[in-house]
Amino acid sequence: MEGLDLLHNFREISVETPVDMIIKQIRELITSGQLKPGDKLPPERKLVERLGVGRTHVRDAIKKLEFYGILRTMPQSGTIVAGLGITALEGLITDVLKIEDNDFGALVETRVILETQAAALAADRRTEEDIQNIEQAFATHQQQVLSGESGVEEDLIFHLKIAEASKNPVLRSLMLIITPDIIASFNKLDICKDGRELRALDEHRAILDHIIHQRPDAAARAMRNHLQDVIDFSKQMS
Known part of the structure; x- marks a missing residue:
């Protein structure tokens, strides 16, 4: 069989971005119960240092999770877990559906x-x-x-x-x-x-x-x- 004939058997490799990886970590902490509704996330500066990524990546991840109702940023109070949020369970749902x-x-x-x-x-x-x-x-x-x-x-x-x-x-x-x-x-x-x-x-x-x-x-x-x-x-x- 020619090499080109086998090409359709290969799948495009998707590389996770830093933002995706941050979101995954936060969602895992929520679904495992380590982060509960009302809990406050560490300050942005501390997250940047701990995760070893740029501040923009941390901000973008938080912004996306806020859009889906999982996190909420309160003036002078920091970012808290708003609730389990429907998409916090998305990974579990994917595993169940297969x-x-x-x-x-x-x-x-x-x-x-x-x-x-x-x-x-x-x-x-x-x-x-x-x-x-x-x-x-x-x-x-x-x-x-x-x-x-x-x-x-x-x-x-x-x-x-x-x-x-x-x-x-x-x-x-x-x-x-x-x-x-x-x-x-x-x-x-x-x-x-x-x-x-x-x-x-x-x-x-x-x-x-x-x-x-x-x-x-x-x-x-x-x-x-x-x-x-x-x-x-x-x-x-x-």
């Missing part, structure tokens, strides 16, 4: 139901502040993609801002549980290449326009159209 082909299809099906409903509710319930938040998320994702980056995390934040606009916190929490696993599997096989990122921007813009103009049915249809690649991918795996 997604097989059929499981993955069910996971994608659930995501489609959640996201189409989130888009419809967002179009019905969104406030001016919600619109600004979604537009900002869209602009950030667009900037990443146009600069040649994949923008995976920014893509996820765009979807989460729509879920927030739905005014259904349970729906948003469920999305936080299942979406990272789907995105990881989807990207592992380079499904998002061949101009997919640019098409996603157009699809995001369509969803946003329907939410702005309060068209629930159209927003749901646009969201389903946006997720069609993921749906097709899940069918290939089954």
